[in-house]
Amino acid sequence: MRFLHTWRDRHESLYGRFFVARVERRMAPPAVVFEHVTRCFGDVVAVSDVTLTIESGEILGLLGPNGAGKSTLTSIATGLLAPDEGTVTILGRDIRREREEAKRLIGVVPQDILVYDYLTPIENIQFFGVMNGVTGGRLRRRISELIDFVGLDEHALNQQVCYLSGGMRRRVNIACGIVHNPEVVFLDEPTVGLDPNSRLSLWTLIRQLNDAGKTVILTTHLMDEAEELCDRVAIMDRGRVVALDTPERLMDRMETREAIEVVVQDLSEEYAAAVKRLDGVRKVTLETSEAESTLTYRILVEHAETALPDIVSAAREVGVRIREVRVTTPSLADVFLEFTGRTLAEAELEGAAGAE
Amino acid sequence: MKDVRLFLIQTFHYSKKSFKRLTRNRGAMFFVFLFPVVMLLLLGWVFGGEGGGSSVGNIAVGVVNLDGQPTLVNGTEVTNGTLGDLLVDVLKSTNFTTVRVSAVGNTETNSTAMYLLSHREIDAFLVIPENFTECLSLQYRLDVGDGSTVPLPISPVVRIVVDPTDPVASQVVKQALLGVVDGFSEEYQDRIIDMNSTGDPVQAAYMQFLAHPVRATTEDADIAVVQLSWINFMVPGTLGIVILWAGLSNSARSLAQERERGTLNRLMVAPVSPAALLVGEYLYTLVVILLSAALALATGVVVFDVSLNWDLVALLVLTVLVSMSAVGPGLIITSLAKNAEAAGSIQTVVAIPLQFFTGGFFPLFMLPPAGQAFALALPYTQYSMAVTDIMVRGLGLADVGPAMVYITVVGVVLMVVGVITYYRALRRI
Numbered sequence: 001m002r003f004l005h006t007w008r009d010r011h012e013s014l015y016g017r018f019f020v021a022r023v024e025r026r027m028a029p030p031a032v033v034f035e036h037v038t039r040c041f042g043d044v045v046a047v048s049d050v051t052l053t054i055e056s057g058e059i060l061g062l063l064g065p066n067g068a069g070k071s072t073l074t075s076i077a078t079g080l081l082a083p084d085e086g087t088v089t090i091l092g093r094d095i096r097r098e099r100e101e102a103k104r105l106i107g108v109v110p111q112d113i114l115v116y117d118y119l120t121p122i123e124n125i126q127f128f129g130v131m132n133g134v135t136g137g138r139l140r141r142r143i144s145e146l147i148d149f150v151g152l153d154e155h156a157l158n159q160q161v162c163y164l165s166g167g168m169r170r171r172v173n174i175a176c177g178i179v180h181n182p183e184v185v186f187l188d189e190p191t192v193g194l195d196p197n198s199r200l201s202l203w204t205l206i207r208q209l210n211d212a213g214k215t216v217i218l219t220t221h222l223m224d225e226a227e228e229l230c231d232r233v234a235i236m237d238r239g240r241v242v243a244l245d246t247p248e249r250l251m252d253r254m255e256t257r258e259a260i261e262v263v264v265q266d267l268s269e270e271y272a273a274a275v276k277r278l279d280g281v282r283k284v285t286l287e288t289s290e291a292e293s294t295l296t297y298r299i300l301v302e303h304a305e306t307a308l309p310d311i312v313s314a315a316r317e318v319g320v321r322i323r324e325v326r327v328t329t330p331s332l333a334d335v336f337l338e339f340t341g342r343t344l345a346e347a348e349l350e351g352a353a354g355a356e
Numbered sequence: 357m358k359d360v361r362l363f364l365i366q367t368f369h370y371s372k373k374s375f376k377r378l379t380r381n382r383g384a385m386f387f388v389f390l391f392p393v394v395m396l397l398l399l400g401w402v403f404g405g406e407g408g409g410s411s412v413g414n415i416a417v418g419v420v421n422l423d424g425q426p427t428l429v430n431g432t433e434v435t436n437g438t439l440g441d442l443l444v445d446v447l448k449s450t451n452f453t454t455v456r457v458s459a460v461g462n463t464e465t466n467s468t469a470m471y472l473l474s475h476r477e478i479d480a481f482l483v484i485p486e487n488f489t490e491c492l493s494l495q496y497r498l499d500v501g502d503g504s505t506v507p508l509p510i511s512p513v514v515r516i517v518v519d520p521t522d523p524v525a526s527q528v529v530k531q532a533l534l535g536v537v538d539g540f541s542e543e544y545q546d547r548i549i550d551m552n553s554t555g556d557p558v559q560a561a562y563m564q565f566l567a568h569p570v571r572a573t574t575e576d577a578d579i580a581v582v583q584l585s586w587i588n589f590m591v592p593g594t595l596g597i598v599i600l601w602a603g604l605s606n607s608a609r610s611l612a613q614e615r616e617r618g619t620l621n622r623l624m625v626a627p628v629s630p631a632a633l634l635v636g637e638y639l640y641t642l643v644v645i646l647l648s649a650a651l652a653l654a655t656g657v658v659v660f661d662v663s664l665n666w667d668l669v670a671l672l673v674l675t676v677l678v679s680m681s682a683v684g685p686g687l688i689i690t691s692l693a694k695n696a697e698a699a700g701s702i703q704t705v706v707a708i709p710l711q712f713f714t715g716g717f718f719p720l721f722m723l724p725p726a727g728q729a730f731a732l733a734l735p736y737t738q739y740s741m742a743v744t745d746i747m748v749r750g751l752g753l754a755d756v757g758p759a760m761v762y763i764t765v766v767g768v769v770l771m772v773v774g775v776i777t778y779y780r781a782l783r784r785i
Contacts, residue, residue: 078625103627114618116373118380123373130369131626133362160380176622 028056029092031184031215032077037086039072046072047083048239056091056183059206059216061230063223063332069239070219074186077217078108090184104133107182111189111219113173117162121152121172124161125179132180139179146175150205167198174205184215191225203229223332233332237340250335258304259334260311262297263324274314275299280307283334285343294323300334363632370636371643374610378644388602389648393655396594415529415721416453418469418481419444420460423488429495430505439489439544443514446540447482452532457481460517473519473577474749476741479721480529482537483515492544494566511568520576521748525719530574541570591656592664592747595649596714596740599675600707602648603682604689606641608703611690611781620782630782634775638683645679646672664747673753674742677763681735684770691774691781714740735766 032054039047047069054060062070075081077088079095079102088095093102115124125146129139147157150171156164161172170190178185187206191199206229210216220226226233227247235243235250243250264271267286275297276284282300289296301307304327315322330338337343378384421444424437448454455478461468469481490496491512497505516533518526548567553560614620623633649671656662685706693699711717713731720731731737742756742763753760 080621080624100627103625106625108622108625110618110622112618114622116377116617116619118377119373123376127369127373128622128626130366131623131628133627135362135365 029089030054031056031058031091032217033087033089034073034077035087037073037076037083037088039076039081039083045239047076050086050239050241052234052241052244054184054215054217056215057210057213058231059210059218059229061226061233062217062219062236063221063226063233063336064236065221068236070236071188072239073236074108074188074217074219078106078186079103104180105183107132107178107180107185109174109177109185109187109190111192113161113169115161115169115172115176118160120158120160121164121168121175122157124172125175128176129179134180142179142181146179149208150175151201167194170194170198170202174202178209178214182214184217185209186217186219188219189221190218191220191222199225223336227332235332235336235339237336237342243335243339247332247335250332251330254300254330254335254338258301259328259330260299260301260304260308261324261326261328262299262311262315262322263326264295264297264315265321265323267295268318268320270318271315271320272297274318275311278307278310278314281311283337285337298334300330300337363629366628366632367636367639370633371640374606374637374640375643377613378606378640388605388644389651391601393651395597396591396652396655397659415451415480415532416455416478417447417529417533418455418457418472418478419447420457420469420481420483422486423484425486427486427490429487429490430497434490434495436489436493439492440484443484443488443537443540447536450536452536469517470577473517474751475755476519476745479522479525480516480518480533482533483517485512485514488512488514488570491568492548492570494548507566509566509568511571514570514572516572516574517577518574521744522719525721526576528719528721534572534574537570537572545569590716591653591660591662592743593740594716595652595675595743596678596736597711597716598648598652599645599678599682599739600711600714600736602645603641603679604686604703604707605700606644607637607683607686608689608693608699609696610637610641610686611778612693612699613696615781616695624782630779634687634778638679641683641686642676642679645682646675649675665750667746667752670746670753670756671743674739674746674756674760674763677760677767678735678739680767680771681739681763684767684772684774687771687774687778691777710734710736713737716740735763738763 030053032052034050034052037047037050038045050069050073062073064070072081076083077090077095079099082096090102090105093105095102116127119127122143125143126139129135129142134142146152152171152175153168156168161169164172174190177187190206191202194202203225206216206218216229218226218229230247232244232246233250234241243253245253272284272286275281280302282302284300285298287296287298288294299307299311308325308327312322312325333343378388421437421440423440423443424435426433426435428434444454444456455472457467457469457472459468460481460483461470463470463474465471466475469478469483472478473481485491487510491510494507494509496508496510498508499505514537516530516537518530520526545564545567549560549563552563611620614623653664656664686703689702689706690699693702713723713727713734714736715731720728720737723731738759742759745751745756745759746753
């Protein structure tokens, strides 16, 4: 690797830097490698024989309902949990055997805001910086970088965290997770509970992190978030990775190519059954939106053009009033349904029942 | 070297963070710093230097029986210790634990009553004079001028010397010993009158005139190096309670709070050694303990104008040693408790009963024997007694050596158990 740096130093051009960065990325060991990782809690198998390689510099989405095993897998990767079987390496370092070195390479941004609410943002960042081995001038420089990076308000800097808004606290939470400039960043459901604006600005932040060369492992159960941000998505269900690819390829792998959304006035099981019997219809799911008071049948079809007239006719036959019809492409939610045979909502319900 | 430096920096920052947790929480500040002061003020004003109790059990009394030693009676040297021995037997038949001592002596010579009193080995001592038997058996005669003599009634004087550094206890001991001597005296008078009057009222009146009672004087032993005022003893005595509360309440919540907040998970994914967190927490608690103790002492000086023997090095050494006994159980509680609230409750349940055994609220002799044994087994009690010995009696670290060794051993054992529990709790995450 040294010859590359010498070459880059001699060729201070933009091209030189770009070239070296690409070569470095290709030559670097994978960011995270899970090999046959299994972890049980009593009789419950939380993670089952997961083998997964996360390349350096990518954003990988761990997608799945609650109870799918995402958090357990993340906890194993960050050294919080020991696997019953298998190994995990972070940039070539075993998280169990080379604990200290591996931990220096990872940063964790938890879903909950896990900072000290009696400290100010600066004090929190400073504290977690020191705990991660960053001290002195390097820490001071890093803190000022992070204030700009996560967008902390000037007036918020010296207030105790308990007096800050939810958005500001989340920014502090992120800053504390990446204060030591880790190579691999685990983000656990980072946008849960955020308003749309905050969510968008956090997405921007995640992209910036990735642009800075960091590998991001994003745990989420939000399909649009995974679609928007992730280079690859690993779909988890019942402790296993059931699918792993780019969002586009995952959708390409589906038998269905199109989706028709039929917004109806009233719920009708008769209509759903009638649609399911039609040729070319693969799956029918019902989506409800409390905010808009709508009922939407999402129908996965092979060809929308041929299926649409029959779908509309079926509504007329059973007396269902259609308010709106949309033709869309399948989403990751449809991918999840395709690979697991259940909708995310059903999987969540099952997970919750299992937890009880 | 770099690792050691980082360890120290991490330890310091963890302590600093914990200290801010305290200073930015007014409720916690009250309980840690003001509660001991309020308690001291209340005790100071409520008891006001008096008080006492009626129990005389478990009191050790030294007896310096000089009766039987040669004394001049009517110009002749005589030796008779019969009645002195009888008084000693009476003392033995009470609840007192009697310790025979040969001389009153001083606080330096370890075979004397004063030394035993100054080192808490006895609670009081009683001096029976050389002429005790001679006085009571009417051997002193008065020459009436015609060559004949008549009995000369003389009251023997028994000295009761008590430990003034424990004011409440000394009052009780004083009264109890006076009662014994008075009882002995009355019994003696009744018997001598009965024996000599044989039913003749004139003879009986004459014997009543002759049979003078035993006089008892009470005095405080000159073993305190400071001005004798109740609060001077109360302030160092309450330090054990202060340390118990400050140490236990802070360390008992530490890990439980981190776990409840979820910040422990965050710390566990960082490349920081658990030992840095542990040492950081201990240093923070030690600072709080020292500040609490300093505040309690300062309150005594400012509010009650106490004057004490300020051997700060000895005080610091003892406080650091006893801090292990407060932090160790705190670590056990914080490791086992599910959350901070549970830890707080357990700590309160542990600390409240224990504080009554430290001797800060009432004298230990008022406890039943099992209670006394338990109290003396507590390092906080040993600490309070050692601090009182140093600050009131002017003793040095060497004099409280056994207590210091005991505090250290118990502290180390509790810390080891605490650290093991702490590490196990970290592994459970």
